[in-house]
Amino acid sequence: MSETTETIFSKIIRREIPADVVYEDDLALAFKDINPQAPVHILVIPKQPIPKLADAQSQDHQLLGHLLLTVKLVAQQAGLDNGYRVVINTGADGGQTVDHLHLHILGGRSLTWPPG
Ligand code: AMP
Numbered sequence: 001m002s003e004t005t006e007t008i009f010s011k012i013i014r015r016e017i018p019a020d021v022v023y024e025d026d027l028a029l030a031f032k033d034i035n036p037q038a039p040v041h042i043l044v045i046p047k048q049p050i051p052k053l054a055d056a057q058s059q060d061h062q063l064l065g066h067l068l069l070t071v072k073l074v075a076q077q078a079g080l081d082n083g084y085r086v087v088i089n090t091g092a093d094g095g096q097t098v099d100h101l102h103l104h105i106l107g108g109r110s111l112t113w114p115p116g
Helices: 008-013 058-077
Strands: 021-024 028-032 041-044 082-088 103-107
Touching: 008 028, 008 041, 021 058, 021 082, 028 058, 058 082, 058 103
Parallel strands: none
Antiparallel strands: 021 028, 028 041, 041 103, 082 103
């Protein structure tokens, strides 16, 4: 079993704090980032609170695949036909600030590389 944590994203899942939700299904939730770094900046999270990618277990493989397909769907819905970036910040050196696995969808402008 993955370790569970209580974060602000758990509160968003339970609708205890507001968020601009753009997609939801049984396994995943997508909502707009409160501090957008691009014209489109959406977070896709599992409802199951895996703290970070490094904590994912082999039994999470279907969920992880579902999250990537959710990214694809949400990006299509957002009209990101010219491309987009998917980011998973992981742990302290990865710049992760919320300990609930989340996939950033960034788009709506031409993004530079490498990131900082
Ligand atoms: P990370 O640094 O990868 O852990 O990303 C966490 C992201 O969550 C940041 O981009 C924040 O702007 C975003 N965030 C934090 N609190 C909220 C919130 N209440 N609603 C939406 N996005 C949030």
